[in-house]
Structure formats: C-alpha cells, structure tokens
Amino acid sequence: MLDFIARRLVAIIPVLAVVAIFVFLMLRLTPGDPAAVIAGDNATSEQIAAIREKLGLDLPIWQQFAIWIGDILRGNFGESFFFKKTVVELIEQRLEPTVALATCTLIFAILTAVPLGVLAAYKQGSLLDRAVMGLSVMGFSVPSFVIGYCLIYVFAIDLGWLPVQGYVRIGTDFGAFAERMVLPSITLGIIYVALIARITRASVLEVLNEDYIRTARAKGLSNRVVLMRHALRNAAVPILTVIGVGVALLIGGAVVTESVFGLPGLGRLTVEAVLSRDFPTIQAVILLFSVVYVLINLLIDIGYTIFDPRIRY
Amino acid sequence: MSATTPDDIVDSASIAAASTKRRPLWQLAIRNPSVIFGGTILLIMVVIAILAPFLGTVDPTRIDPASRNKKPDTVITYRLDDGTQATRTAIMGTDSLGRDVYSRVIYGTRVSLIVGLFCSVVAVSLGLVIGLVSGYIRWLDGIIMRIMDGLMAIPGILLAIALVSIWRAGLITVIFAIAVPDTPRVVRLVRSIVLTVREEPYVEGAISVGTPTWLVMFRHILPNTIAPLIVQATFTAAAAILAEAILSFLGIGIPPETPSWGNIMAEGRTLFRVFPHNILYPGIFLALTVLAINIMGDGLRDTLDPKMSKKV
Numbered sequence: 001m002l003d004f005i006a007r008r009l010v011a012i013i014p015v016l017a018v019v020a021i022f023v024f025l026m027l028r029l030t031p032g033d034p035a036a037v038i039a040g041d042n043a044t045s046e047q048i049a050a051i052r053e054k055l056g057l058d059l060p061i062w063q064q065f066a067i068w069i070g071d072i073l074r075g076n077f078g079e080s081f082f083f084k085k086t087v088v089e090l091i092e093q094r095l096e097p098t099v100a101l102a103t104c105t106l107i108f109a110i111l112t113a114v115p116l117g118v119l120a121a122y123k124q125g126s127l128l129d130r131a132v133m134g135l136s137v138m139g140f141s142v143p144s145f146v147i148g149y150c151l152i153y154v155f156a157i158d159l160g161w162l163p164v165q166g167y168v169r170i171g172t173d174f175g176a177f178a179e180r181m182v183l184p185s186i187t188l189g190i191i192y193v194a195l196i197a198r199i200t201r202a203s204v205l206e207v208l209n210e211d212y213i214r215t216a217r218a219k220g221l222s223n224r225v226v227l228m229r230h231a232l233r234n235a236a237v238p239i240l241t242v243i244g245v246g247v248a249l250l251i252g253g254a255v256v257t258e259s260v261f262g263l264p265g266l267g268r269l270t271v272e273a274v275l276s277r278d279f280p281t282i283q284a285v286i287l288l289f290s291v292v293y294v295l296i297n298l299l300i301d302i303g304y305t306i307f308d309p310r311i312r313y
Numbered sequence: 314m315s316a317t318t319p320d321d322i323v324d325s326a327s328i329a330a331a332s333t334k335r336r337p338l339w340q341l342a343i344r345n346p347s348v349i350f351g352g353t354i355l356l357i358m359v360v361i362a363i364l365a366p367f368l369g370t371v372d373p374t375r376i377d378p379a380s381r382n383k384k385p386d387t388v389i390t391y392r393l394d395d396g397t398q399a400t401r402t403a404i405m406g407t408d409s410l411g412r413d414v415y416s417r418v419i420y421g422t423r424v425s426l427i428v429g430l431f432c433s434v435v436a437v438s439l440g441l442v443i444g445l446v447s448g449y450i451r452w453l454d455g456i457i458m459r460i461m462d463g464l465m466a467i468p469g470i471l472l473a474i475a476l477v478s479i480w481r482a483g484l485i486t487v488i489f490a491i492a493v494p495d496t497p498r499v500v501r502l503v504r505s506i507v508l509t510v511r512e513e514p515y516v517e518g519a520i521s522v523g524t525p526t527w528l529v530m531f532r533h534i535l536p537n538t539i540a541p542l543i544v545q546a547t548f549t550a551a552a553a554i555l556a557e558a559i560l561s562f563l564g565i566g567i568p569p570e571t572p573s574w575g576n577i578m579a580e581g582r583t584l585f586r587v588f589p590h591n592i593l594y595p596g597i598f599l600a601l602t603v604l605a606i607n608i609m610g611d612g613l614r615d616t617l618d619p620k621m622s623k624k625v
Contacts, residue, residue, distance in 0.1 A: 018463020023475075030479050137611070141604035143555050145562055145578065146596035153589055164586070252470030256559055270471070271563050274478045286475055290467045 001305065008301060012294050019290045020072075023283045024065055030279070033057075038279055039081050047081075072287070078280035082273070087284045090269065097167050097265035098254055100177070104185040105250060106243075109192035114239065116193070117200025118227055124205060132197055139194025144253050148187035148260040155183060165262035180261075188257040192246050199242040203235035210234070237304055244300035251289050347612025354605035358598075362422040370416035371401070373572040383407040385414075385590050405594045408580050417572035418595050424573035425554045425602060428488055432553030433546040435492035440499020441538065445530055447500060448507025458504070461497035469494040473556060477565050487566050491556045495549050502545055503538050510537050540617040547610035551603045558599050574599045 027034045035052040036043070052058075056067050071078070077087035120132040156164040162183055168176040207213065208231055216230045255267035262268075266285055273281035342348055361368065385406040390398055405414040447457040464472065476490035510516060516533050524532075560566030561575025562582075569576050574595035581591025 014459045015462045015466050018460055019466050022463065022467070026475060026479055137607055138600075138604065141551070141555075141607050142600040143558055143562075143596070143603075145559070146592065146600060149585060149589070149592045149596070152585070157586055248468040251468040252559075255470060255474070256563065259563055270474060271565065274474055274565050277478065279478075282475060282478055286467060286471055289471055293468060294466050 005302060008298055012298060015294060016291065019287065020069060021065070023287050024068055026283060026286075027279050028061070028064075034279075037277065038078070043081060077284040077287075080273075080278050080281045082276045082278040083281070087280050090281060091266065091284060091288065094264060094266045094269045096169060097258065097263040098267060100170060100181060101184055101188065101254055101257065101263060101265060102250055104181045105188045105192065108185045109189040109196060110243070112189070113193040113196035114200050114232070117197040117239075118204050118232055120197065120201040121204035121208060121231075122223070122227060129201075132201065136194035136198045139190045142190070143256075144187050144191060145256050145260050147190050148183070148257060151183045151187060152260075165260075167261075167263045167265075184257050184261045184263060187260065188250065188253045191249055191253060195242055195246050195249070196239065200232075200235065200239050203238040204231050207231045207235045240300050240303060244297040247293050247296050251293065342613055342616040345612040345616050347608050347615070349612075351605045351607070351609030351612065354601060355609060358422055358602050358605070359426060361419060362426050365419045365423060368419055370419050371413050373412060373416040373420040374570055376410045376412060377407070384588065406588065406590045408577070408591055410580075412572075414577065414591060414594060417577050418574070418598055420572045421574045421577060421595060422598065422602075424484070424567060424571060425557065425599065427484070428491070428557040428573075429550035429554040429602075429606070431488045432492045432495065432556075433549040435488060436495040436549050436553075437499055437542055437546045439492070440496045441503055441542065443496070444500040444503025444538075445507060445534065448504040449511070449526070449530060449534075454504075457500070461500050464494065465497045467494070469552075470556060470559060473560060474563075474565060477560060482565065482568055484567055484571070487557055487560060488553075490560075491553045492549075495552065499542070499545055499549075502541055506538050506541065507534055510534050544610060544614045544618050547606055547613055551606035551610065554599070554603055554606070 027037065030037055033048070033052075035048045035055060035057055038051050038055075039048045056064050059067075075088060077091075079086050080090055083090055116132050120129040123129055152164055155161050163176075163180055167180055170177045204227075213226060213230055216226045221230075251267075254265065255270055257263070258265045258267035259271060266288075269281065270285045272278075273285065383406050388400050388402050390400045405418060407413055408417070443457060443461075447454045467475070472494040473490040476493060477486060480486040480490070511534065516529060519529050519533055557566055557573065558575035558578070561573050562579045564579055566575055567573045569580070577595040578592045581588065585592055
C-alpha cells in the first residue's frame with residue numbers, strides 16, 4: 001500500500017512538470033516584454049527594469065525556468081502589481097469562499113445524486129428513472145449561470161427567501177454564511193449531480209445483475225440493505241472516479257458561480273486577473289487549481305482500496 | 314478461370330454480408346429517435362443562423378439611446394435613414410444600449426454554431442493527428458502522452474481562460490482556446506483505437522506485404538476511428554458552445570460588440586433584477602441548442618459506438 005502511494009506520487013511529478021512548464025511559458029509566449037506585462041500598465045521604467053533583473057530575462061530560457069520554479073517551490077509566487085500585494089497574500093484572502101463553496105457543493109451533489117442514481121437503477125425503466133436521466137441530460141446542457149440567475153430570480157427576488165448575492169465569512173455569522181451558500185451550491189452542483197447520478201445509475205445497474213445480489217435477496221434481506229450495503233458499495237469505484245474527474249467541472253464552474261453570486265473567491269480572482277492582465281496571479285491560480293485537482297484524484301485512487309478491498313496495488 | 318471454385322463463393326458471400334452489415338450502422342443512426350429529435354432542433358438553429366437577416370431582425374449592433382431598457386413587447390419608434398419615423402415591436406425587449414435583444418439573440422445563433430463547429434473540427438483534427446502519431450510511433454508515445462496528461466490536469470475552462478489571456482480576444486482565439494483543452498481527450502481515444510487495431514491480423518498482414526506506414530494508417534487504421542470520433546465531435550461541439558458562452562459571459566471571450574449569447578447575458582447582468590429577459594432569452598436558446606446536440610450525441614453513441622455506450 002505504501003509502495004503504491006509512493007509510486008503514484010512519483011507518477012504525478014511529470015504531470016505537474018508539464019503544467020509548470022505550460023504556466024511558465026504562458027508569460028513568455030505573450031506578445032511583448034514579459035517584464036512590462038507583469039508590471040502592468042501603470043508601471044515606471046525602474047519597476048520594469050527591476051522585474052527584468054529579478055526574472056533574469058537576459059539569461060537562457062532554461063535558467064529562467066530554474067529561477068522561477070525555485071521561487072515557486074519556496075512559496076514565492078511573485079507580486080501582483082495590479083492588486084499591490086504578493087500573490088500568496090491575495091490567494092489567502094480569497095481562499096475561504098472558494099473552499100466553502102466547493103465543500104457545500106460536493107455535499108449537496110453527493111447527497112442528491114447518489115440516492116437518485118440508486119433509485120433510478122432500482123426502478124429501471126420507470127417514470128422516475130426516465131425523469132432522472134432526462135434531468136441529467138438537462139444538467140449537462142443548461143449553463144450554470146443561467147441556472148444561477150433563474151434561482152436568484154425565483155428564490156431571492158420573487159419569493160425573497162434568500163439573499164441575492166454576497167458573502168459573509170463563516171466565522172462572522174454562520175447563519176448569514178449558510179443562507180448565502182444555498183443558491184451558489186445548487187447552481188454549481190447541478191452539473192455535478194447530473195454526472196454522478198448518471199454514473200451511479202449505470203454502475204448500480206451493472207451490479208444488480210450479479211449473483212451475490214440474488215443471494216442477498218434470497219436470504220430475505222430488505223431492499224434497502226441489498227441496495228445500500230451490497231449494490232452501492234460494489235458500485236462505488238466508478239462513482240468515486242467520476243467524483244474525482246468532476247472536480248475539474250467544479251473548479252471551472254466555481255469561476256462562473258462566484259461571478260454570478262458575487263463571492264470574493266479564487267474564481268472571481270481569476271477573472272479579475274485575466275481582465276487586468278495580471279499574469280503572476282493567473283499563473284499562481286492555474287498552478288494551484290491543477291495541483292489540487294491532481295492531488296484529489298490521487299486521494300481517490302487511494303480511496304478505492306477502502307471501498308473495494310478486492311483492489312490491491 | 315472457367316469454373317467457380319467453392320472459395321470464390323465463400324468470398325463473395327462474405328463480401329455481400331460485410332457490405333449489408335456496414336450499411337445499417339448509418340441507417341440505424343439516422344433512424345434513432347434521439348438523433349432525429351436532436352438533429353431536427355439543431356437543423357432549425359442552423360436555418361435560423363443562415364436566415365438571420367430575414368427573420369424580422371434589425372442591425373444587432375445598432376445603438377439606440379432613445380429606446381434603452383425596454384421590456385419585451387414594447388413598441389419602439391425609430392428614425393429611418395431618410396428621416397421618416399417607423400415603429401416596430403421589440404418582442405424580446407432592448408438592452409441598456411437600446412439594441413434589439415431579439416435581433417442579437419438571432420444573430421448570436423451564428424456565433425455559437427460557428428464556435429461549436431470549428432472547435433470540434435480543430436480539436437478532432439489535432440487530436441486525430443497527434444493520436445495517430447502517438448499510437449503508431451512508439452518512441453514519441455511516452456512524450457506525447459505525458460504532455461497530454463499535463464494538459465488534462467488543468468481544468469478545461471481554466472486552460473481556456475489562460476490561453477485567452479495569452480492571445481488577444483477574438484473569435485479565432487476563442488475557438489482555439491476552447492479546442493486545445495478538448496484535444497487530449499481525442500488524442501487518448503484515437504491512440505487507444507490505434508493500439509488495439511494495429512494488433513489485428515489485417516493490419517499485420519498489410520505491414521508484412523510491405524505497405525508503407527502512411528498507407529497503413531490511412532487505409533486500415535483511420536477508418537476505425539471515424540465512428541467514435543463523430544460521437545466525440547458532437548459532444549465537443551456542445552461543450553464548446555457552452556464554454557464560449559461562459560467566457561463571453563465572464564467578459565473574456567468574444568469582443569462585446571459581437572452579438573453572442575454569452576455577451577448578451579454579460580450585458581444583461583447589471584440590470585438583471587429589473588430586466589431578466591436579457592439573460593432569459595439567450596439562455597433558452599443556448600440551453601436548447603446544447604441540449605439538442607447532446608441528445609443527438611447520445612443517439613449517435615448508442616448506434617455508432619455501442620462499446621462506449623455501455624460505459625456511461
């Protein structure tokens with residue numbers, strides 16, 4: 001098991017290296033002087049010269065890369081000249097809303113999608129099954145911001161049950177925090193629910209044909225026990241996989257959802273950074289999100305062994 | 314040569330069987346209810362896009378300060394070029410610059426369909442070439458697949474945002490920025506097909522009689538990739554249309570003067586509470602188009618690529 005984790009850790013090094021090279025080249029591929037691009041529109045020529053020296057722009061490109069990667073490994077992501085802060089400070093400030101949104105969305109999506117998928121599989125061909133499958137195709141097709149605005153219109157403006165937009169820190173006022181998380185989590189969660197429900201249904205359907213399910217039924221176990229303990233547990237691996245793959249959707253969706261609901265998170269920061277061509281911030285956010293995505297999928301690979309002891313590495 | 318040998322009979326029979334076996338695949342696809350349903354809606358969208366100037370639209374970029382922020386079904390008076398006044402009904406209202414939302418939505422169909430079409434063409438062609446090379450030239454395989462793994466580790470929309478920020482905003486930039494993140498998926502698909510097919514006896518046979526590599530690729534390997542690629546291209550097109558709308562909505566996609574569904578919605582954001590129609594109408598068109606393509610893709614997958622349909 002430890003051996004497996006070690007091997008997987010080694011395997012993600014080339015992946016992250018490619019991401020790092022891409023992020024590094026991003027700045028070098030932009031038209032114009034990278035130092036001037038980093039410094040932004042209002043920089044003085046001294047500032048630009050200082051950046052040029054710091055980045056070592058007259059050195060060969062592989063040396064520049066070595067300097068850059070060395071800085072990053074030491075946690076120095078440079079300075080955002082647009083926001084007048086170091087990138088690390090900026091990310092720390094914006095982290096909480098995004099983590100909160102992602103967590104709430106995950107909980108909402110899994111608690112909704114897995115039972116729906118299991119029920120759809122159990123009542124295959126029924127009205128419920130068709131409704132779940134139909135809604136899941138819809139979930140893939142309706143963009144999250146349209147869903148978001150519809151939810152705002154109905155629940156915040158028309159019915160007035162929930163606040164329209166904004167964010168309250170979890171430590172400041174939990175009630176206010178929670179009521180501002182409901183609509184964003186549903187908005188972001190819909191596509192995730194669609195994805196997970198589809199896979200859950202398919203993998204539970206496959207498992208339901210197995211002999212041990214018939215045996216469990218023959219023993220006289222209730223439907224609930226058969227479905228939850230025997231079917232779902234054996235169907236868990238594909239479900240976990242798709243939850244991991246779906247993290248990419250979650251991250252992409254967070255960018256949009258945070259913009260719709262005015263959450264001051266990392267997604268909003270990404271858009272602001274692109275609009276102001278703030279490259280140190282764009283680079284850091286892309287690196288951060290990619291590392292998180294890769295690590296989550298690594299954890300899920302390891303998690304397989306817990307859900308399915310038949311898998312040994 | 315005079316008498317028919319038993320071998321000939323077997324041969325012609327199997328050829329006949331093969332040809333009748335091949336045709337129903339396409340006929341099945343065209344008869345599949347999902348393909349018909351999705352395809353019909355898509356076809357309507359294509360007709361709308363082509364006939365946009367003749368569907369009662371006005372210039373979608375014309376700014377009219379006198380009739381800003383009108384609700385749907387407002388009668389608008391405007392001045393013609395010769396100075397006379399005319400009226401028309403803005404069935405979807407106007408935006409905060411007085412542009413006609415109906416005309417913008419109708420013209421926006423063009424942008425979305427172009428983006429969907431070209432993104433899937435670019436992603437599939439790039440992916441096909443890279444995948445064939447990767448599956449066939451062993452020493453390149455390792456390098457190419459590591460690069461693809463790396464690209465796949467960056468969440469798609471984020472990679473597109475990064476690419477848009479490098480290049481200047483514009484239709485072609487957006488198409489490439491959306492197509493690049495979709496390419497690794499195509500590469501993997503093509504490569505896996507190449508790896509299975511190259512072990513087939515008919516490919517080994519072709520190689521053993523000295524067929525050049527490019528001909529083996531074209532004649533024996535490429536045809537196997539067509540059906541799965543059509544399915545993949547359909548889903549890519551749907552995702553690309555969504556991605557363009559997302560980028561434009563965030564203000565980093567197509568330049569705001571161009572009427573695209575994402576841009577109309579981006580423009581409507583600030584006054585959403587009072588004038589929800591600016592987001593609602595383009596949203597309906599967008600969802601309907603993407604839904605149609607996805608439904609068509611499901612049908613195509615079930616008929617053209619049964620192995621894949623079992624997985625999902």
